[in-house]
Amino acid sequence: MQHYDEPAFDNQQAHAEGWGIFDLCEIGRPDPYQLQRVDADECFTSDDEAWRHVAARAAEGSAYHGAALDFLRDHSPGEYAAVAAHVAARESVA
Structure with a gap:
């Protein structure tokens, strides 16, 4: 599915x-990109669940998922920090 608001990151996978x-x-937003679930697909119940999925795959060594986090780190550091903090908080509870 192609979306009108896709950044330079390759979202195909x-x-x-x-x-x-x-x-x-x-325009002018300090963090112009967000990692979100695709609502129409209903694969994830929340954006937080999508965050955890991407972080887990990156931690397992997936270059693609690592590149997604790198893209956020480089282009939307606030979103990257939110994802990292959420994942770290969930891991400390587990």
Whole structure:
């Protein structure tokens, strides 16, 4: 599925998994991209679940998922920090 608000990151595999990195289309926003679930696919119940999926695959060594996190780190550091903090908080509870 192609979305109008896709950034330079290649979302093809991401969309097949039910998530993507989307451009929020807000001029001047310090963090213009967000990692979100693809709502129409219903693969994930929340964006948080998509965050955990991507972080887990990256931790397992997936270059693609690692590249997604790198893209956020480089282009939307606030979103990257939110994902990292959420995943770290979940791991400390487990």
